[in-house]
Amino acid sequence: MRTVLLANGKNIDSLILDEQAVPIPSRGEVRVRMKAHTLNHIDLWVLSGSPAYSVTLPHVMGSEGVGVVDFIGEGVGPDFSLKVGDSVALSPGQGCLVCELCRSGSESLCPSYRVLGGHLPGVFSEYVSLPATRLLPVPPSVSPLLASAVTLAGATAHQGLVIRGGAQAGERWLVVGASGGVGHLACLLGLALKLEVYGTYGPEKKKTVLARSMDIPLVSHESQDWPETVMRLSGKPFDGVLDTVGGATIPRILPLLRKGGRAVVVGETTGSPTQFPTRELFGRQLSLHGVYLAHRSDILAMLNWVSHGDIRPIVTDVGPLTSIAPLQNAYRRMSERDFVGKLGFVWQ
Numbered sequence: 378m379r380t381v382l383l384a385n386g387k388n389i390d391s392l393i394l395d396e397q398a399v400p401i402p403s404r405g406e407v408r409v410r411m412k413a414h415t416l417n418h419i420d421l422w423v424l425s426g427s428p429a430y431s432v433t434l435p436h437v438m439g440s441e442g443v444g445v446v447d448f449i450g451e452g453v454g455p456d457f458s459l460k461v462g463d464s465v466a467l468s469p470g471q472g473c474l475v476c477e478l479c480r481s482g483s484e485s486l487c488p489s490y491r492v493l494g495g496h497l498p499g500v501f502s503e504y505v506s507l508p509a510t511r512l513l514p515v516p517p518s519v520s521p522l523l524a525s526a527v528t529l530a531g532a533t534a535h536q537g538l539v540i541r542g543g544a545q546a547g548e549r550w551l552v553v554g555a556s557g558g559v560g561h562l563a564c565l566l567g568l569a570l571k572l573e574v575y576g577t578y579g580p581e582k583k584k585t586v587l588a589r590s591m592d593i594p595l596v597s598h599e600s601q602d603w604p605e606t607v608m609r610l611s612g613k614p615f616d617g618v619l620d621t622v623g624g625a626t627i628p629r630i631l632p633l634l635r636k637g638g639r640a641v642v643v644g645e646t647t648g649s650p651t652q653f654p655t656r657e658l659f660g661r662q663l664s665l666h667g668v669y670l671a672h673r674s675d676i677l678a679m680l681n682w683v684s685h686g687d688i689r690p691i692v693t694d695v696g697p698l699t700s701i702a703p704l705q706n707a708y709r710r711m712s713e714r715d716f717v718g719k720l721g722f723v724w725q
């Protein structure tokens with residue numbers, strides 16, 4: 378079987394398409410024949426040797442994937458309700474499943490929380506064998522590529538907007554970084570939730586692609602006065618801001634919130650702020666939430682939205698993977714921010 382392996386160094390040129398034996402499930406595991414995968418910024422951090430994901434080489438890449446149940450190993454309990462041939466998504470992150478945090482649905486707070494492809498071997502292989510607890514059912518109507526796109530990025534958008542942000546129908550929300558994986562899914566989810574959604578994006582050329590997918594006011598955050606432009610368009614302060622860019626934008630997003638408004642930060646791709654607007658935070662009684670990935674309930678919620686046609690992610694198929702070159706090019710596009718939505722590939 379083919380496997381995407383980071384072989385001899387932590388850079389895009391060290392990616393290879395390796396030939397490996399099909400895995401035999403250990404006790405409690407299920408083997409999945411993978412159909413489609415999507416790329417994430419976690420992959421880029423791994424490729425750049427970030428200490429947050431200090432993997433040992435050689436390392437199988439990838440956090441997101443969807444396939445079908447291929448073989449159910451020994452020791453898989455009767456509570457595993459899926460059968461051979463069923464479509465399944467892999468839960469990218471998982472805690473211990475037994476502690477109070479895991480049982481109460483706060484899985485990503487568990488000290489044992491580990492992410493496939495980041496802390497653990499990844500899933501970009503034609504077959505993977507994983508604990509049965511990592512598998513979630515995918516509605517038959519959802520294509521593997523679309524389903525894959527929401528298992529990490531979509532679930533993070535759901536956790537940020539709905540669970541931590543508490544977004545309610547009729548509220549006005551701004552998504553900073555609306556062209557990225559989490560950002561565009563947050564916009565689509567916001568529209569499905571009947572929020573009034575505004576979005577910011579980077580280079581001007583992304584606007585056309587975004588506008589085809591979502592009918593919302595869009596402002597480029599590359600212009601220095603983008604906060605003023607957003608406020609002029611909305612006419613009122615925002616109930617919430619979901620910031621996928623983080624870092625340097627934080628001092629600029631807090632003044633856009635109404636009194637008691639909520640800011641949710643799900644990423645930090647622009648570095649850290651040199652000044653923190655403490656007065657904005659306490660003076661206007663704002664809430665600031667940090668979100669790192671999501672829980673399986675977020676994945677199931679997003680799959681449900683996609684299955685009903687309420688959310689249709691932008692996913693570009695960069696394959697086929699007859700060689701590693703298409704994937705290397707896709708990662709170069711990601712590192713240069715030359716993409717909108719999600720990039721992925723399908724095993725053929």
Ligand SMILES: [Zn+2]
Binds near residue numbers: 473475476480
């Ligand atoms: Zn736990």
